[in-house]
Amino acid sequence: MSNANGDKLIFIAGMGVAGSYLARRLRDNGFDVECHDPRRSDYYLPCGYATNRNLLRRALERVNMDPDGYIMSEADHVYLSSDRFEIEFGSSGLCTIDKKRMIEDMNSGIEVFPSKLIPEADSMTVDATGISRGLIGKSENDYSMIAKEYLCESGDHDDFYFHYFPEGRGYYWEFPLGNRWHIGAGSSDPKLIDQYLGNRKRILVTGRRIRLRPLFQESVAGNVIAVGEAAGCVSPITGEGIMPSLRSAECLFKAISGYDDIRKIRERYLSCLYSEMGYYYDLFNLLKKSQNGRLRDISNLKNINIVRKDLRDFGIRVSFARLLRNFL
Ligand SMILES: Cc1cc2nc3c(=O)[nH]c(=O)nc-3n(C[C@H](O)[C@H](O)[C@H](O)COP(=O)(O)OP(=O)(O)OC[C@H]3O[C@@H](n4cnc5c(N)ncnc54)[C@H](O)[C@@H]3O)c2cc1C
Incomplete structure (x- = not known):
């Protein structure tokens, strides 16, 4: 489908970080976009706002934006702990950002209709609706946890802090955010979340479920x-x-700008997702094994490199030896 000028028109539902980046990337490269999101402008985004400054820079440069303007706090040290250990690591770029302002700037000059998108049968439509999968629909293979977060005046630690619950049952975090803190927990057990968050003083409470299972094969259906x-x-x-969303949006941008045929676009998109983040399937299996009390299986040793890569990509300078000693 094309607009009156003959530019290819792409419909996007959901203007979080993935939809906003994609809309901007497409529009800057001669595509027309029609964007929808019913989110209210004063909605507090449920997210820790932590990301890797160095990787964010590479992504934002493609849309002519500079991450430095969005940095709220940068990690000197990162603490990873469990009931068995607490280890201090260096940072490989971990920071918090003003995510809301970053998204608003991505959307500047792009009209966003404050409504849900009703898809048209023959048009290329992007579902960037996050946890809800509002257009593409639910998946039987889905897996998510509950996540709850407080915005606080202070934290209990002096830098970025993660605490893993036993048996892969989730984690607790404290992230500095300028002169405030994001303190949250994610788990399938709401009692565990409340136990860790406690009755601390907070400015506001936010939360939603977080998807932890890759659904690459279930991310294409017809024109959606x-x-x-x-x-x-x-x-x-x-x-x-945040970064994985940007990576997937870049994959889709490349597929759309390279091909006209929807079948080819789907094929290229999936192949890019698997090559960039296919190891998420192995990490998900590791999470399930840990929930079944099999984290210390010798067979998990082969995954130590992808665990290290994943933590480093997030911004935590973990070392192979300390991972081996403490986690697996
Ligand atoms: C408590 C919590 C803490 C987190 N902390 C971090 C962190 O520190 N660092 C990190 O990297 N990640 C974090 N995450 C994950 C991260 O926030 C998300 O994975 C990421 O923001 C997803 O981006 P998205 O654009 O795909 O979806 P979202 O950001 O969820 O955006 C989806 C958008 O779609 C809109 N929408 C929904 N339905 C429709 C519809 N039918 N039509 C149109 N629009 C619709 C919504 O209003 C929303 O604006 C956290 C998640 C949670 C829940």
Whole structure:
């Protein structure tokens, strides 16, 4: 489908980080986009806002934006802990960002209709609706946890802090955010979340479910293609979803700009997702094994490199030896 000028028209539902980046990338490259999101402008985005500054820079440069303007806090140290250990690592770029302003800037000059998108049968439509998979529909293979987060005046630690619950039952985090903190927990057990968050003083409470299973194969259906968390682009072991969403949106941008045929676009998109984040399937299996008490199986040793890669990509300078000693 094309607009009156003959530019190819792409419909996008959901203007979180994935939909906004894709819309901007497409529009800057001669495509027309029609974007929808019913989110209210004063809605507090449920997210820790932590990401890797160095990787974010590469993505934002493609849309002529500079990450430095969005940095709220940068990690000197990162603490990873469990009931068995607490280890201090260096940072490989971990920071928090003003995610809301970054998204608003991506959307500048792009009209966003404050409504849900009703898809048209013959048009290329992107489902960037995050956890809801509002257009592409639910998947039987889905897996998500509950996540709850407080915005606080202070934290209990002096830098970025993660605490893993036993048996892969989730984690607790504290991330500095300028002069405030994001303190949250994600788990399938709401009691565990409340136990860790406690009755601390907070400015506001937010939360939603977080998808932790890659759904790449279930991210294409006819003319609809899912990106970001709708496609399960979230690290199963850290809940990191900002950079993976941007990566998936870039994959879709490349597929759309390279091909006209929807079948070819789907094929190229999937192949890019698997080559960029296919290891999320192995990380998800590791999470399930840990939930079944099999984290220390010798067979998990082969996954140590992807665990290390995933944590480093998030911004935590973990070392092979300490991972081996403490986690597996
Ligand atoms: C509590 C919590 C903490 C997190 N912390 C981090 C973190 O520190 N770092 C990190 O990297 N990741 C974090 N994540 C994950 C990360 O926030 C997400 O994976 C990422 O933002 C997903 O981006 P997205 O654009 O795919 O979806 P979203 O950001 O969820 O955006 C989806 C958009 O779609 C809109 N929408 C929904 N339905 C429709 C519809 N039918 N039509 C049109 N629009 C619709 C919604 O209003 C929303 O704006 C966290 C998640 C949670 C829940």
